[in-house]
Amino acid sequence: MSNRLPDFIDPVRYADTKQALAGAVPFSRMQRLTDIVSNRDGVAEVELLFDVDAQGTRTVHGRVRTEVWLACQRCLQPMSLPVDSVISLGIIATEHDAERLPEAYDPLLVGDQPLPLAELVEDEILLTLPAFPRHEAGVCVAATSVTQAPVAEAEEKPNPFAVLARLKSN
Ligand SMILES: [Zn+2]
Known part of the structure; x- marks a missing residue:
């Protein structure tokens, strides 16, 4: 080239x-x-x-x-x-x-x-x-931080446990 x-x-x-x-x-x-x-x-x-x-x-x-x-x-x-x-x-x-x-x-x-x-x-x-x-989660040294990670992750993909919780309440 x-x-x-x-x-x-x-x-x-x-x-x-x-x-x-x-x-x-x-x-x-x-x-x-x-x-x-x-x-x-x-x-x-x-x-x-x-x-x-x-x-x-x-x-x-x-x-x-x-x-x-x-x-x-x-x-x-x-x-x-x-x-x-x-x-x-x-x-x-x-x-x-x-x-x-x-x-x-x-x-x-x-x-x-x-x-x-x-x-x-x-x-x-x-x-x-x-x-x-x-x-990516697991690579980032701040991934275990409880202050930021859960909020950011929840926006990206539906939480499978939320679906389970809904099934249980029905
Ligand atoms: Zn990082």
Whole structure:
């Protein structure tokens, strides 16, 4: 796989000429990401295929794979989070065009200026990150904490004992 990726891309021209890109983008080019992850020396593996679909929409399909380290919001210890994000973008020139974009695509607003590739990749990674990252129960050192764990767990899945309790009371 070639590691020579351009710093800036012209998505419209790339789509019209059906270009494909593959390589690595270092986290050091993603300021917003390095503000929140602890592995600032990380690298994102990127594959992008620019195309025009049957309806004439210019598209970007691809994949972003990496690993980020975030602070667990329950115990504040670092936790690893694999990222494997499938990209499906429709290129638009104005905000209004977003309304006409088929639902299968997320809008990629492209102006007159070339688009920094790292910014596109960074946006994709940031979109996949949970607002409240936590270790899985049993791994988290704070999992036994009686103050937080039961409430958070109850929201995620129905408590089987609650069903039993209901059966008994009937
Ligand atoms: Zn934790």
